[in-house]
Amino acid sequence: MMVIKNNAIQGVTASSEDPEYPASNLLGEHPTECWRAADSSVTAATISVQVAGRTGGLGMVAINADSVAVTVSDPNGISWPNVEWQNVEWQDVPDAIELEQSISGERGSAALWVSFEEFEASVVIEIKLYKQTGSATVLSAGALVVGEVTRVPGLQYALREGLKDHSIERELDNGARWYKRRNIARTFAGSVMQHRKPYFYDFLLGIARQYGKRPLMWNLVDIDTWSGDAVLYGHLSVMPSGEHLSISRSRIDFQLEEDL
Amino acid sequence: MLLVELTLPAAGLVRVSNEPLALAHYWRPSVASLGQLVWSMDQPYGGYVRPRYGLLELLPDLFTVDWPPPVSIPVTVMVTDSDEASARTILRATAHRTEIRRDGVTYQLYGPDYDGIFTDHAYANTVDALFTNNIPLADASLAADTSLADGAAAPAIHYTDAGEQVVIESLSRACACATHMFYVEGSTAYLVDMFADNGSSLLTGFDFFPSSYTDGKPYAVYRCGDIALTGSNSYGDDKRITPVFHDQASQAQQDYDTAVRELELAQASLDANPTDSDLIAARDAKQAAVDSAANTLANAQAADETEINKGLTRIKQILEMPRMTIKMPIVSEPPRPGERLSWVSDAMGQDLSGWMRVRALVWDFDNEQMVVEGEGSYT
Numbered sequence: 361m362m363v364i365k366n367n368a369i370q371g372v373t374a375s376s377e378d379p380e381y382p383a384s385n386l387l388g389e390h391p392t393e394c395w396r397a398a399d400s401s402v403t404a405a406t407i408s409v410q411v412a413g414r415t416g417g418l419g420m421v422a423i424n425a426d427s428v429a430v431t432v433s434d435p436n437g438i439s440w441p442n443v444e445w446q447n448v449e450w451q452d453v454p455d456a457i458e459l460e461q462s463i464s465g466e467r468g469s470a471a472l473w474v475s476f477e478e479f480e481a482s483v484v485i486e487i488k489l490y491k492q493t494g495s496a497t498v499l500s501a502g503a504l505v506v507g508e509v510t511r512v513p514g515l516q517y518a519l520r521e522g523l524k525d526h527s528i529e530r531e532l533d534n535g536a537r538w539y540k541r542r543n544i545a546r547t548f549a550g551s552v553m554q555h556r557k558p559y560f561y562d563f564l565l566g567i568a569r570q571y572g573k574r575p576l577m578w579n580l581v582d583i584d585t586w587s588g589d590a591v592l593y594g595h596l597s598v599m600p601s602g603e604h605l606s607i608s609r610s611r612i613d614f615q616l617e618e619d620l
Numbered sequence: 621m622l623l624v625e626l627t628l629p630a631a632g633l634v635r636v637s638n639e640p641l642a643l644a645h646y647w648r649p650s651v652a653s654l655g656q657l658v659w660s661m662d663q664p665y666g667g668y669v670r671p672r673y674g675l676l677e678l679l680p681d682l683f684t685v686d687w688p689p690p691v692s693i694p695v696t697v698m699v700t701d702s703d704e705a706s707a708r709t710i711l712r713a714t715a716h717r718t719e720i721r722r723d724g725v726t727y728q729l730y731g732p733d734y735d736g737i738f739t740d741h742a743y744a745n746t747v748d749a750l751f752t753n754n755i756p757l758a759d760a761s762l763a764a765d766t767s768l769a770d771g772a773a774a775p776a777i778h779y780t781d782a783g784e785q786v787v788i789e790s791l792s793r794a795c796a797c798a799t800h801m802f803y804v805e806g807s808t809a810y811l812v813d814m815f816a817d818n819g820s821s822l823l824t825g826f827d828f829f830p831s832s833y834t835d836g837k838p839y840a841v842y843r844c845g846d847i848a849l850t851g852s853n854s855y856g857d858d859k860r861i862t863p864v865f866h867d868q869a870s871q872a873q874q875d876y877d878t879a880v881r882e883l884e885l886a887q888a889s890l891d892a893n894p895t896d897s898d899l900i901a902a903r904d905a906k907q908a909a910v911d912s913a914a915n916t917l918a919n920a921q922a923a924d925e926t927e928i929n930k931g932l933t934r935i936k937q938i939l940e941m942p943r944m945t946i947k948m949p950i951v952s953e954p955p956r957p958g959e960r961l962s963w964v965s966d967a968m969g970q971d972l973s974g975w976m977r978v979r980a981l982v983w984d985f986d987n988e989q990m991v992v993e994g995e996g997s998y999t
Binding site: 381 | 644645646965988989
């Protein structure tokens, strides 16, 4: 499991934007308050992210596009040995730091995750979103986080995953059901088994106590070369607690809820 | 969906809701609570359909650039079923700060005031005519619409509202006695006969939540001044209607009393000089005046009785109708005051066919429902 907890973004701009949904919305805490391209005629848009400080990964959620490509400028000659993406069918293009990715998730809820060897420098990351010509889709994306990646090893299976429905449901006069759909958030609950030092306290104190219930960018997969629908922009819905099972190992339980 | 526009001093126009809404603009989920917005008549038998507003509670992070939260904020409350373009404005108000807490900033909402005043105002007309004449005195921007009023069926209003009066309050009392309701929408004040339908709608069982049917308090007698009308029940309290909305007799009585006093003086003068022909002529003139005043008084009393009985009969009819409360989902086009709603409910095991005319509307955003009240009938 991984989490990006420090946002190293200094600024973000987009080549096209709806003035009511500017690129700066990507830095807010509500993915529904998103960035949108100007209109559906825009088939490609570039989001330029100025990054400074300690950086080891990128996460973006609530993406509405057919494919993405990412370019990381390299002003300091940094190499990029490992890059991972969410979803399937990604392939390297000839330049090692330019990647393309098809978005196979549900429109408006696809997610992107890249983690790489951590560095500390100023770079510009360009995220290019594409869609098919003629499609009514308006390119858009929700929260974007770039920064230091904290790895939380020892994820235990089974990992529980579900949905929390914030909709309103009532009974009508004739007994039929009245349902007003509102936000439905993804939830995860599980535990990690790890060495007490440093990982247990990294999680309990370095993440949970430091950030509380503020939303963070999570990747719930514990394997570097695999990703999927396990990228979540969300918060700890309850403060985690654990047990010290032996002199050196501890288990900690966590619950996450998606922010919308 | 609830849409609220706030105008803050530094941040400018801010759009908020009680849920995150990505429409043409983004509506931040900064409304923690919005108390009930109520439109209801001053009297169960008519009068002003008066808006009453509750508390608006906003999350503190809304005021990041306007800290501390301003005392007074212009507010527009809208409702939409789909998008911003089809949103309906239900309230333009001013929010006045009442409390700052760590988890919320509370404001009391205040709607527009129609604060025109008149003094010792004499009403002497049909309800529709006096409404048209006087509503501009409440607020010069208001135009009257009396297309659904019935001045002929309602009693004429004839009395003086003494002293300094707020016009809208005085009109509310007068229109209630004439069993008419009025409401303001935009810049038009609509006067509606309590027995007229302001449009009609048919509801199905899929349109409303479980609802209740109540009966009003029984009244044995309906009174207005000295005139009384027996109720349909022999039990219950007396229902006193105020003010006495048709009172020609008081003035006629004063005129008669004056004429009698003048006759007595003339008679006394004549008794001192019984052969004085001028005094005899003066006494005869006063006698004629007394006879005329007595005739006027009798006519005035008859007119009062006729008009007040007319009014009491209509008031009795309304108060003795069953009352109903329907709860329904909040929609952007709610029923209008006076609209006739009809439905058939099978919720009680047997079909209940009902109708009512809308007299009160309550937007209850915190419970996601609209409460509609009125009187009508069911079988």
